[in-house]
Amino acid sequence: MSVLELVDTNLTTAPAKEESATMAKAPAKEFAEAEELVDQVLKTVGNNVVLGAPLAIGKSVTFINALYQRAKTDPSINLRIETGISLEKPVGKSKLEKNFLEPFVEREFAGVPDLDYMMDLRKGAVPDNISVGEFFFKAGSFLNSPQQQKYTSTNYTHAARDLFEKGINVITQVVAKRTIDGVTTYSLCSNSDLALDMIPEVDRLKAQGRPFAVVGEVNSNMPFMENHAEIPANMFDFVLDGNLKPDHKDYALFAAPQASISPEDHMIGFYASSLLKDGGTLQVGIGSLSSALIYSTLLRHQHNDTYKQLLQDLKVEEKFPVTKTIGETGTFDEGLYGCSELMVDGFYHLYEAGILKREVFEDLTIQTLLNKKKITTDVSVSTLLALLEVNAIQKQLTKHDVNYLKRFGIFKPEVKHTDGKLETDGQTISGDLTDKEALDMITKHCLGNKLKGGIVMHGAFFIGPRDFYEALKNMSPEDHKKFCMTSVNYVNDLYDHFLGSQQLKQAQRKHARFINSAMMATLNGAVISDALENGQVVSGVGGQYNFVAQSHQMRDSRSIITLRSCSFRKGQLESNIKFNYGHTTVPRQLRDIVVTEYGIADLRGKPDHVVYTELIKISDSRFQQQLLEQAKAAGKVAKDYTIPVEFGNNTPDAIRAKHKQYLKQDIFTPFPFGCSFTDEELQLGKALKSLKVKTATPAGKLKSVLNALKAPKPDQNTVTLLKRIGLDNPQNLQDKITQRVLISELSGKKK
Known part of the structure; x- marks a missing residue:
């Protein structure tokens, strides 16, 4: 159902002083020029502006940049920007990284504008009359930054509430526009997440006499999403539409390049896919772990015999019996329904494959x-x-x-x-x-043929690669009606909402598998996803806590945390399964299922000694003994417990050996959904990534330099790669050393 069916397009609000008469809201006033819109907004709310802007690609970049530049040149304006995930084009830190990234960024982000406030933040050039606060960082973007002080930790479902408490008086976002039979409507497109709940509250505040401006910015590159995302023109006060000018061209949307899926990530996705139930509900996040899950889900449906052979080969049901009790291994005949705060491109792949097809109804x-x-x-x-x-x-x-x-x-x-x-x-x-x-x-x-109004996907915001946006734009009207961008409070919580009751949401979300990724987990089942133990924020809580809590509220639903077993930090390999840690995102009492590349730990309702040992079983074997000794010393595991032999070879070598077998069958390829990089960039990227790990410590740097002295003469391919990265003709000693180190690494990758 469209929001248009829930509200009168002649919306009325009570005027100030609660007069009995009502005033119909007029359609939004349109502006072709951003500067004129800024004039109008300042006239409406004054010079103290608290601007609320949505996550990721939903930001109205032209308006925000114009407002920012106005405040930058006029110190009488106090501007506070409150938002989340301010996207930036990739920028290398070292000369080598910059040389690698510049041609890639120029190609992949052509026509994508920068956020001026982000450019100034990076340079430390934001004036005193402007501040920027976020409730979710792009992962790792503000470590060791003064922005850490301006971060607000909150659940995504509380973001709108917190924005109002911060005193916002302007909210803005990108929209799409269409006119049918003389009636203009707008779509909230990528970000229906907060606006659907905020605009009614804005109307209430206006009725109390509080100055407020609701601003939309039209971008014709945005897919026009229907259902809840389609709203009447009078839900905005002002709309910036550059298309009112002749020969105007809207800027390109920020698109996330396809990331490679490592062998370890593929294993995590494969194990997680065995926990999905036909006829169930799916929520996933962004990144390679999500892509890996989507890939294995497609494999299960499209090549089921091969999928089952892999399950047998890896002894999944034997080692992880939870797959038999809550999961399935067959094809998706009834299909899945998507209910996810973030609608990633993987959901579209599932839809095209006939997997995302279970329709839910607003009744x-x-x-x-x-x-x-x-x-x-x-x-x-x-x-x-x-x-x-x-x-x-x-x-x-x-x-x-x-x-x-x-x-x-x-x-x-x-x-x-x-x-x-x-x-x-x-x-x-x-x-x-x-x-x-x-x-x-x-x-x-009298009877029709099919039920009408079925939805296969509820999402709150989306971001993805360029072809994902194009696919959404080019969907048929029939397909479009099955995708519903909606309020984050509708998706992430079970509470009653004006778009649907708790009972309805529970009925729709049967056999839900809420799958989220984490940075670390502790042996007692707590999960660390957003910050470090020293308080530094890596990303944000977002909806993870909400989905984990929601899974415990529904009898047949499960929370699944996906986690790489270990990672390098400051050049040192560390287990991501810790005995304990000084920060928690999801507390241990909400523990459920954890999946690493080594298998599945079923933790819900289990006593501590089982929780500890199940997590040790799916840890990297290089850390298992240390974790076990710590658990025994704390009295959490029996002194005579030993790790079962079938879990004693949890090593990267074992993963790579299996992966090599599967690659020969064209299974678990690194870029199953397409690749944004050229062959040259893939070779260079792999070498640079390896060098970054190897040279993270002084000893590592020395070893790399010594190895470089023995590097062979570069062949023609290596010469081409050196030219691509600007090292074909080094001019100083530093560049000459760097060239030799890179030649050594590239020659090693060929072996």
């Missing part, structure tokens, strides 16, 4: 009947009788009943109800469902 009775298999999405007389049996409609159909049946496609749209009779196809039919003759006539003349 508790219909959804419950579907869940109980009393009806299907195919309409028949049985649909009518099932609704009658549960008293959803009356024996003698009323006008209300007919409208209800038409809304969901059970009756054809042309059916009319007049004086207790049904009129359609030139027929006048009794509305008495107990009359067999009337029922036969209704079946023949």
